[in-house]
Amino acid sequence: MTLVIAPNALKGSCSARAAAGALAAGVRRAAPEAEIRQVPVADGGDGLLEIACTSLGAEHCERRVTGPDFIPVEAAFAWLPGERTALIEMALASGLALLAPAERDPSATTTLGTGELMREALALGAETLFIGLGGSATNDGGIGMASALGYRFLDAQGRALRPVGAALAHIARIDSTGVDPRLSGVRIEAMCDVENPLTGATGAAATYAPQKGATPETVAVLEAGLRQLAERLRQDLGCEVDAVPGAGAAGGLGAGLMAFCAAALRPGAELVLDLVGLEGALEGADLVLTAEGRIDAQSASGKAPAAVAARARRHGIPCIGVGGSVGDEIGALHGLGLDAVFSLCPGPMELAEAERRVEELLAKTAEQVVRAFLAGPG
Structure with missing residues (x-):
């Protein structure tokens, strides 16, 4: 199994590189033998x-x-x-x-x-x-x-x-x-x-x-x-x-x-994805994970997770997003290629606590995402 991990920074709490590392740690708990390609991304702003x-x-x-x-x-x-x-x-x-x-x-x-x-x-x-x-x-x-x-x-x-x-x-x-x-x-x-x-x-x-x-x-x-x-x-x-x-x-x-x-x-x-070589990383991948501080309707307007998802879809690869928070209206993102979105918060949580535990929570969420993916029809 090959996974591409391509998160944006979670502004104020976690860099894109740290987010990629945390997601990868969770993936390894669920799929120790998986090939993991970490490709941190940005959309021209933070990171x-x-x-x-x-x-x-x-x-x-x-x-x-x-x-x-x-x-x-x-x-x-x-x-x-x-x-x-x-x-x-x-x-x-x-x-x-x-x-x-x-x-x-x-x-x-x-x-x-x-x-x-x-x-x-x-x-x-x-x-x-x-x-x-x-x-x-x-x-x-x-x-x-x-x-x-x-x-x-x-x-x-x-x-x-x-x-x-x-x-x-x-x-x-x-x-x-x-x-x-x-x-x-x-x-x-x-x-x-x-x-x-x-x-x-x-x-x-x-x-x-x-x-x-x-x-x-x-x-x-x-x-x-x-x-x-x-x-x-x-x-x-x-x-x-x-x-x-x-x-x-x-x-x-x-x-x-x-x-x-x-x-x-x-x-x-789009420019950052070209610079970091996402297209090459997607070759032969089975699943793509992306992340951002908040995933909502605005994410469809040029944000990095939407761009990652769109490229994954062009390659026929499912893409799942993890957000610090998730908005109500994300149907447009599903249309772009983000097949599912999960919040990294397991329940009601103060922002300060979520920011303090962000890497731990990213890892836990990634583990459960991959376990669910592997439990699906082969």
Whole structure:
């Protein structure tokens, strides 16, 4: 029997690599002779850097950059020197987890540090950049990132604006005369798991800014600012990115990467699955196990477990998911190829306890999943 174990990180409690190890331990208790292929995955957000370093053998490059609140932070990117490729997890420089709840304000945060990581990768000679867009603290439309790469955002008096969400509405002109020339020789792919446009009812401000600490009044200010940014991108750069699916990712960083860096937006999970070689691991497998912190209806929209399940189905392999919690409406996931979903919690349990025991619970659940699978008709 051959099993592929391809979990995402369980955010806040367990990395993808640790989750794979725990699931494998449970499998071995039920099927000691099984061949187990561990392929930790991600969807472009939490865990991308770890997977790049552990699964791809990338170098871990740490740099001091500007944090989302302009306080310096230590952040890192993954570097594959042979391929001249860098993988950047924007949340490590500009993420919500870097701020205490009371400090979160998407009108005052910046993606400047993400741009600084990109600049550091260019200094190493990067020819390809993969940028994961999950977990941002920002709603600046990517102007912070662009500022680190030489763009200037000027008000009506010609003064440079601070690159934060609150400044977007005051942009009168985008100055690109000082843009880093190395940008023209690099391929950039932005990895996102959402399809939100830049503006509107499902745009960056309306959908995500409240999760980052914005009041309704702040959301309105940010929405007006993103609309102004979209207009300036049309007028000054000739870029029409407002309605592109994914433009609203990471507070509009998706739009910024397209407009300022000619980046392509790609589903993060699909790109990661290609990078870690899931297709090869699926060859000849009998069962696939995947996992995530919460599996629900939203998981069908580009999340890693759904992408794993879809590929398993194309190979004709059953796929079973394990979640820290499981939502009520998961029928779409069954349609994609996730044949069954189990909660790792054996009963009512406080979140803190589930997080503390997560690897133990993953192992126990995996054991029972495999026992049930082996008890079925051969």
